[in-house]
Amino acid sequence: MIPFLDLKQINLRQRDELMAALARVLDSGWLILGQESAKFEQEFARYCGVEHAIGVANGLDAMQLVLKAWGIGPGDEVIVPSNTYIATWLAVTYAGATPVPVEPVEATYNLDPTLVDAAITPRTKAIIPVHLYGQTAQIDELRAAIGGRDIKILEDAAQAHGAAQNGRRAGALGDAAAFSFYPGKNLGALGDGGGITTNDATLADKLRVLRNYGSRVKYHNEVAGFNSRLDELHSAFMLAKLPLLDTDNARRAEIAAAYNDAFASIESLKLPTVAPGCSPVWHLYVVRHPKRDELARALGEHGIGSLIHYPIPPHLQPAYAHLGLGEGKFPIAERIHREVLSLPIGPTMSQSDVEAVIDGVRAAVAQIG
C-alpha cells in the first residue's frame, strides 16, 4: 500500500531534532513571540530572498492580515483564481472585500494573466495569484496586466515553499506573499502555522502589530488587531525543518520526472506542464483523466493512494452561493475539478514506492480503458 503522503515518516526522520527543539522551548519557559520566532522569521526571510518574514497562525490568516494591513475592506474587490483552494477566497471575504474570480490557463492551472484586464474595475485593490500545486503563477505577465494601476499582488504561496521563477523564489515575487505551514505542505509544522514575506518594511511593521492584538507595547492597542502568532514551539520545529526543504523538494522533482517519463506514452492521461522560467516544487503531482473517479477507484484497488485537489470549485460551494455564480460560470475551473487526480509524491518515498505507483497507474489506466 502506497499512502498518498506519509506524514508520520516525514516527521519521524527528524525525531531527535524535533525533541531537542521541544526541550529548548520548554527549558526556556518562553512560549509566545520570543527568540525562536525571531530566528525562524530571519531564516525564512533569507531562504525566500526577502527582507522580512512574519510568523502567523496559519495560511488563511497570513492572507487576511496582509489584505487588512493594505486597508482593503468593504466595497473593494480582489481578483482570485476560479481554480484554487477555498482559503484564497475566504481571506478576501474575511477582510470584508469581494472575491472576483478569474479563470486559469488550462495547461498550468494558474491564473490567466490575459483575462485579468477585463476583470479589473475601479474597485480592484489587489490580485491573489496562487502558485497552485507548487508552480509559480505568471507574475511578470500579471504586473504587465496591472500596468500603472495601484493594485497590489499578494502571492498565495501555501503550496510553493522554495519554488522559483527566473531565479527568484516564491515569497519574493509579489508585493507580499502568504505561506501555510499546515503539516502536509512542503514545509509543514506539527500543527497549524503560517508566514508572510515582503520587502516592504512599513507593511512588515504593520503586520507585526496586527498579528499581536494591534499592540506594540503590551496592553497598548493601536488598532483592533488579531491573535495570530506562530508559537515559539512551532517556530523551533520550523527551524529544525527548514534545512531539509531543498533536499525534500529535489526528491519531489526526481519523482515527478520519473512519473513524467513513465506516463508520457499513456494517451488518456494529461500530465503536468511546466511553464518557461518556472522551477516548481511539486507540492502535488496532478494528472487529468476523463474518467477520474474510476481511475481513483482502480488505483485504490491496486494499493495506490490518491486525492482530488479539489473536487468542488469555490464558486460552487454552498459557502459562496450568495455570490450567485452558478454552474457553467467558470467552465475551465469546473472541467479541471472534474478531471484532476493527485498521485502520491513525497520526500520519503523510496524508488520501489515510485515504481509501485507507476505500475499501479499503468494497470489502473488499462483496466478502465
Ligand SMILES: *Cc1c(COP(=O)(O)O)cnc(C)c1O
Ligand atoms: C493550505 C492552503 C491555504 C491555507 O493554509 P492554512 O494554513 O490551512 O490556513 C491557502 N491556500 C492554498 C492554495 C493552500 O493550499
